[in-house]
Structure formats: structure tokens, C-alpha cells
Amino acid sequence: MSEELNQGLGTANRAGNREQTAAERPPVSPNGLDKEVVLAIRNLSVVYPTREASIVAVNDVSFNIFKGELLGLIGESGCGKTTTAMAILRLLQPPGMIAGGEIILAGKTDLVKLEGAQLQAVRWRDVALIPQGAMNSLNPVMRVHEQIGDAIDAHVTPRMSRDEIKQRILTLFGLVGLPARTFDLYPHELSGGMKQRVCIAMAIALNPALVVADEPTSALDVIVQRIVAQNLLDIKNRLGVSILLIGHDMGLMAQLADRMAVMYAGNMVEIAPARTILTEPLHPYTQLLIEAVPTIKTRKPLKLTEGLTHDLRYPPPGCIFQSRCPLVMEVCRRVRPPLKETKPQHQVACHLYDALQ
Amino acid sequence: MRGLTGKYLLKRFGMFVLTIWLGMTIIFIIPRLAVGDPTSALLGRLMSKGGNVENSAELIARWKDRFGLDQPLHIQYVRYLYNTITFNQGYSLSAFPATVDDLIQRTLPWTIGLLVVATLISFVLGNAIGALMAWRGTPRPVKSLLPFSLVFTSIPAFMLGILLIWVFSLTLNLLPYAGGFDRKVSPGWNPEFILNVARHAILPALAVVLVRMGSWALGMRGMMITADGEDYMVMAQAKGLSSGRRFWKYGVRNAILPQVTALGVAIGSIAGGFIIVEQIFSYPGIGSQLFRAIQDNDYTLLQGIVFYIIVGVAIAVLILDLTYPLIDPRISLKKN
Numbered sequence: 001m002s003e004e005l006n007q008g009l010g011t012a013n014r015a016g017n018r019e020q021t022a023a024e025r026p027p028v029s030p031n032g033l034d035k036e037v038v039l040a041i042r043n044l045s046v047v048y049p050t051r052e053a054s055i056v057a058v059n060d061v062s063f064n065i066f067k068g069e070l071l072g073l074i075g076e077s078g079c080g081k082t083t084t085a086m087a088i089l090r091l092l093q094p095p096g097m098i099a100g101g102e103i104i105l106a107g108k109t110d111l112v113k114l115e116g117a118q119l120q121a122v123r124w125r126d127v128a129l130i131p132q133g134a135m136n137s138l139n140p141v142m143r144v145h146e147q148i149g150d151a152i153d154a155h156v157t158p159r160m161s162r163d164e165i166k167q168r169i170l171t172l173f174g175l176v177g178l179p180a181r182t183f184d185l186y187p188h189e190l191s192g193g194m195k196q197r198v199c200i201a202m203a204i205a206l207n208p209a210l211v212v213a214d215e216p217t218s219a220l221d222v223i224v225q226r227i228v229a230q231n232l233l234d235i236k237n238r239l240g241v242s243i244l245l246i247g248h249d250m251g252l253m254a255q256l257a258d259r260m261a262v263m264y265a266g267n268m269v270e271i272a273p274a275r276t277i278l279t280e281p282l283h284p285y286t287q288l289l290i291e292a293v294p295t296i297k298t299r300k301p302l303k304l305t306e307g308l309t310h311d312l313r314y315p316p317p318g319c320i321f322q323s324r325c326p327l328v329m330e331v332c333r334r335v336r337p338p339l340k341e342t343k344p345q346h347q348v349a350c351h352l353y354d355a356l357q
Numbered sequence: 358m359r360g361l362t363g364k365y366l367l368k369r370f371g372m373f374v375l376t377i378w379l380g381m382t383i384i385f386i387i388p389r390l391a392v393g394d395p396t397s398a399l400l401g402r403l404m405s406k407g408g409n410v411e412n413s414a415e416l417i418a419r420w421k422d423r424f425g426l427d428q429p430l431h432i433q434y435v436r437y438l439y440n441t442i443t444f445n446q447g448y449s450l451s452a453f454p455a456t457v458d459d460l461i462q463r464t465l466p467w468t469i470g471l472l473v474v475a476t477l478i479s480f481v482l483g484n485a486i487g488a489l490m491a492w493r494g495t496p497r498p499v500k501s502l503l504p505f506s507l508v509f510t511s512i513p514a515f516m517l518g519i520l521l522i523w524v525f526s527l528t529l530n531l532l533p534y535a536g537g538f539d540r541k542v543s544p545g546w547n548p549e550f551i552l553n554v555a556r557h558a559i560l561p562a563l564a565v566v567l568v569r570m571g572s573w574a575l576g577m578r579g580m581m582i583t584a585d586g587e588d589y590m591v592m593a594q595a596k597g598l599s600s601g602r603r604f605w606k607y608g609v610r611n612a613i614l615p616q617v618t619a620l621g622v623a624i625g626s627i628a629g630g631f632i633i634v635e636q637i638f639s640y641p642g643i644g645s646q647l648f649r650a651i652q653d654n655d656y657t658l659l660q661g662i663v664f665y666i667i668v669g670v671a672i673a674v675l676i677l678d679l680t681y682p683l684i685d686p687r688i689s690l691k692k693n
């Protein structure tokens with residue numbers, strides 16, 4: 001027990017020293033073009049067919065994930081973040097299905113077109129998952145090392161010996177600050193933070209190009225949240241893995257993300273470097289979102305009180321945000337604003353910036 | 358053996374002893390609720406029904422002497438407990454001077470053999486069918502055929518037994534329908550005898566298996582669907598594991614746990630239902646013996662059989678209880 005605490009404190013201290021807000025960090029590469037694109041999502045649409053009409057949970061969404069970056073995907077509950085992530089992993093649970101678009105891995109493979117054995121081979125080797133609920137994501141009847149080991153076993157050829165696998169797993173534990181004794185434990189013998197770190201270790205077991213992390217810290221207390229967040233930064237910096245991080249904790253996002261993508265009701269409304277999103281948000285929704293972030297020192301009235309105002313099955317024509325937008329114009333009710341680059345590296349879907357292109 | 362702590366062992370064994378003690382006490386009390394001396398009363402009833410009890414005077418004398426029936430109740434009780442657990446339950450009323458324990462020990466192996474085999478087969482088969490019914494990766498043709506294996510579930514075992522006899526013995530003349538083996542083969546560990554026993558066991562076992570299988574399958578299907586919705590199944594898929602590994606190590610391995618618990622609960626009723634099946638097939642087991650004991654008004658033999666059934670069920674439950682922590686690591690933590 002004390003062992004784990006020491007480990008935890010060690011990592012927490014390191015986190016404390018290194019802590020930087022996105023605003024202080026230098027911006028990533030002046031223009032995104034010279035960076036290698038790990039995953040390109042093109043016009044992705046995901047629907048959940050229901051009896052009357054389909055819910056369009058992801059509507060014609062396009063974005064890139066660059067090598068070695070941490071892209072934060074934010075937006076309120078139900079806006080389609082998990083659906084986007086699961087579509088990328090090809091793990092949509094029925095009735096959800098990809099209605100159109102491409103998910104291009106490393107400029108070559110379209111994940112949408114893969115099936116069966118090909119899909120199985122790409123999974124974990126190229127794209128891994130850190131799940132939303134680490135609590136139930138580990139098989140309760142298998143020891144930790146078996147669960148990491150079977151992922152390694154399923155993908156590495158020629159097969160690694162038991163000893164090699166053990167060494168690999170212990171190295172992974174080192175990277176995320178897990179004590180070696182975790183190796184032989186069952187999930188119920190781990191604390192929540194340890195479970196989440198096991199999931200992180202598992203995700204990087206095959207050194208994938210991309211790790212999708214769906215609210216990896218949501219069920220943890222603040223201290224453990226910071227430790228896990230630091231783990232994510234560590235693996236990004238040390239291994240150069242790209243991370244798609246989903247979450248609605250703006251504070252944490254600001255600490256971690258290189259770029260941020262803002263979703264609203266299944267649509268991508270703004271993508272920009274993290275500090276730009278925080279300091280000069282362009283989309284009215286992003287502006288409200290940033291303003292609504294509570295701070296410890298000052299109280300402010302919550303401007304963003306309503307949830308989604310339209311039925312996802314019947315989106316209005318024109319801008320998706322029109323019913324809540326304080327700046328709505330006549331054109332917004334007719335024409336859907338496309339996501340366009342208005343400033344270098346800054347994309348926004350809003351008619352206010354039509355003149356800027 | 359991480360789950361088997363001393364405390365867990367002690368608790369389970371305590372339950373085992375308690376079950377048997379309660380059963381014994383009930384067996385002791387019931388005949389004594391009637392007025393008068395139970396032995397004479399029983400014999401009297403036997404004779405009034407025209408039964409022929411030879412040496413009845415000697416029987417009563419030997420009985421009273423051995424079991425102290427003229428002693429006060431609490432002494433009787435202690436002696437009864439002692440005699441029962443030392444397998445000294447006295448004489449059969451209908452087959453004197455044969456003792457109850459001798460008689461039962463002759464039929465017991467037949468029942469245990471058939472019952473254990475039939476229960477295991479129905480458990481394994483039923484769970485396999487249920488798991489495949491729920492699994493998304495099951496090939497379509499297999500999936501559409503599986504539900505047909507469940508049509509027998511709603512028929513009582515004894516009626517299915519009669520149906521099986523009619524089809525396989527009387528109409529098709531394929532399998533024997535009565536007894537445990539043919540008189541013409543000589544009992545012993547020779548292949549001819551073993552084969553003969555197996556042939557005789559097929560129909561009664563089938564009656565139990567077909568009826569029981571369905572409930573295991575339905576239970577397992579539900580458990581498997583639940584397991585399939587768990588996050589660890591999504592993880593297994595995300596890890597790119599083969600369908601086989603996901604099915605066994607992630608799906609079945611988790612879904613089977615409540616089924617094992619259910620087996621512990623069901624064992625008593627399985628044993629109960631089996632008694633009737635034995636009678637239908639004139640199987641030389643404890644079930645047929647129980648019937649005979651009832652017909653002959655052999656109350657002591659009846660008591661003995663009930664005692665053995667209670668012990669048998671308690672042992673089965675104990676074995677399951679002790680196995681369970683080995684298959685579910687969460688059951689009890691090793692504290693050190």
C-alpha cells in the first residue's frame with residue numbers, strides 16, 4: 001500500500017514541477033502541413049438508426065491527428081465524442097454504424113474498409129484504446145499480466161517467449177509508475193488509479209501510432225487525475241505516440257492538449273492550437289464554453305445552461321448552433337457553415353468569419 | 358489456491374455440518390411426533406396391512422437394545438446421531454436382518470454414477486448451447502439450429518423418459534429400457550460389463566440431460582449477453598484478440614460463474630427429479646429403492662435413504678463451494 005502511495009507521490013511531484021499551461025507552451029509547428037499525419041478523418045458520419053429516424057451522432061466530420069501530438073476533443077455530453085472515438089476504433093456498438101467517410105491510417109489504410117482478420121491485425125498494433133471506464137475494462141478473472149500479455153501475443157510475430165513478455169510488461173509498468181507486484185494481481189486488487197495506469201500500460205504495449213483515450217480520468221479523484229494525466233504526457237513525450245484525448249474537463253485539457261477540437265451536436269465547430277482555443281476562441285459555442293469554465297477564485301454566472309436544444313434526429317437546416325447562438329444571423333438559418341481555415345492552423349465553422357477566408 | 362483461505366474453508370465446512378445435522382434432526386423428530394413407541398407402531402401398521410414381518414418380536418427386542426428406544430428422548434437423540442454418522446442406522450423393516458446401510462450402499466453407486474454423469478453432461482452441453490446462442494460470432498446455420506435443442510425443457514423428466522422408452526426401446530428396439538445391466542453378463546471390471554452398463558444408462562441419462570439442458574442454456578445465454586455488454590469485452594475486441602479467445606477467456610469464463618452458483622442451488626432438485634426417472638427405468642439405484650421402501654412401508658430404510666440423499670447433496674454443494682474461489686478470484690482475498 002505504502003509502495004503505491006510513494007510511487008504516486010513521486011509522479012505527482014514530477015507533475016508539479018513540470019506543470020505548464022497550454023498558454024505558456026510554445027505553439028506546435030507554425031503550420032500543420034510539415035507534420036506527419038497519423039490519422040486523417042474525412043467526412044465521417046455515424047448514425048444510430050432508431051425506429052422512426054436515424055440519430056446522426058457524427059455529422060460529416062473531418063480532422064487530422066498529427067504524429068506525436070495530443071489532440072483534445074471536447075464538447076458537452078452527448079455531442080458525439082465517444083461515438084467518434086469508437087468509429088475510429090471500428091468498435092461502434094450496434095445499432096451504431098458508419099454512414100460515410102474515410103479514416104485513413106498513416107496515409108494508406110482506410111480503416112472504414114477493413115474487415116475481419118485485417119481489422120483484427122490493425123487493432124492495438126496501430127490504434128489502441130484507453131477506455132472511459134477503467135473500472136470495468138479489465139477482465140475480472142484474469143491477472144493483469146495475462147491481459148497485457150494476450151494483446152502482445154495476438155500481434156507480435158514471431159511469438160515472444162514468456163520471459164520476454166514479462167520483461168516488456170515490467171518496462172511498461174516502469175513507464176506509467178506501476179509497482180512490479182502489479183504483474184500478478186487481479187483487477188479487484190487494484191485501486192482505481194492503478195487500474196487506469198494498467199490500461200495506459202496496456203495501450204502502449206505494442207507502441208501504436210495512435211492512442212484513443214476516452215475520458216481516462218473521469219472517475220478518479222483530483223490527485224489521481226493529475227497522476228494519470230502526467231502518465232499520458234510522459235508516454236506522449238517519451239514514445240512519440242499520438243493521443244486523441246476526449247474529455248470535458250477544460251482545466252485538465254488546457255494542461256495536456258497541443259490542439260483542441262470542439263464538437264457540438266455531432267458537428268466539428270472549431271479546431272485550433274490549445275492556447276488559441278483558450279485565449280482567442282472564434283466560434284460562439286467555444287466562446288461560451290470557455291467563459292463557462294468555473295475558476296476557484298471567482299464566481300461567475302453560468303451562461304451555458306441549456307443542453308442540446310434540438311432533436312438529434314431532426315437537425316435544423318443551416319447552422320447546428322443557431323438556436324443557442326447569441327450572434328445568430330439570417331444566413332445561419334439557411335446555410336450550414338463548413339469548417340474552414342480562417343487563420344493559419346485555426347479552423348472554424350461559423351458564418352461570422354465568411355469574410356475572412 | 359489463493360482464494361481458499363482458512364476462514365472460507367471453515368465457513369463452508371460449518372455449513373456442510375449444519376445442513377447434515379438439521380436433516381438428521383428432522384428425520385429424528387418426525388416419527389416421534391406420533392404417539393407411542395415408533396417401532397411397535399410401525400410394525401403394527403405393517404402387519405395390519407397384511408405384510409408379513411417374520412421374527413417381529415426379535416426385531417423389536419434387538420432394536421430397542423441397540424438404539425435404546427426405552428431411554429429418555431435426549432439420550433435417544435444423542436445415540437441416534439452417533440449411530441447415524443457411524444453408518445449404523447439399524448435394520449430394514451422389510452428385509453430384516455439386512456441393515457439399512459448395507460441395502461443403501463448396494464444401490465448408491467448406481468445412482469451416483471448416473472446422476473453425476475448426467476448432471477455434468479447437461480451442464481456442459483446446456484452452457485455450451487447457451488453461450489453459442491448469445492455469441493455474435495456463432496455461424497448463422499448453427500445459431501438457427503440451437504433453439505431446437507431446447508424443446509424438451511418444458512416436458513417433465515419422467516414423461517420424457519416414457520417417450521424415450523417408447524421410441525428407442527419399444528419402437529426402434531435400439532436400447533434396453535429397464536435395469537442397470539443384463540443378467541447374462543457377469544458384473545466386474547470387464548469391458549463387456551462396462552459397455553452393458555453404459556447402454557443401460559443412456560436412456561435414463563438422456564431423460565435427465567434433455568430436460569435439464571434447456572434451463573442451463575437459457576441461463577447461460579442471459580449471462581453471456583450480459584458479459585458481452587461489459588467494457589472488458591469491448592477492450593478484448595479493441596486489442597484485436599481472436600474470436601476464440603474472446604469467447605472463452607472473456608465471455609464464457611465470466612458468464613459461467615453465476616451458472617456454477619446456480620448448479621449448487623439446483624443440485625437438490627436435480628437429485629429429487631432423478632428419483633422418479635430411476636423408477637421409470639427400473640434402475641437399480643437409490644431412487645427405485647426409495648419407491649420400494651415406500652411401498653413396503655419400510656420406514657427405517659426410508660429414513661436411511663433420506664439421510665444419504667441429504668449427505669450426498671451436501672457433499673456436492675461443498676465441493677462446488679470449495680471449487681468456486683478457485684474459478685472466481687474475487688470471492689475471498691488472501692490476506693497476508
Ligand SMILES: Nc1ncnc2c1ncn2[C@@H]1O[C@H](COP(=O)(O)OP(=O)(O)OP(=O)(O)O)[C@@H](O)[C@H]1O
Nearest residue numbers: 048055057076077078079080081082083084095312
Ligand atoms: N446505442 C445508441 N443508440 C442510439 N443512440 C445513441 C447510442 N449511443 C449513443 N447515442 C446517441 O449518440 C449521441 C452521441 O453519443 P456519445 O456517447 O458519442 O456522446 P459523448 O460526446 O461521448 O457524451 P459523454 O460526454 O456523455 O460521454 C448521443 O446523443 C446519444 O444519444
Ligand code: SF4
Nearest residue numbers: 319322325332350351
Ligand atoms: S453560423 Fe451563425 S448561428 Fe452558427 S455559430 Fe456562427 S453565428 Fe452562430
Ligand SMILES: [Mg+2]
Nearest residue numbers: 081082083132
Ligand atoms: Mg462519451
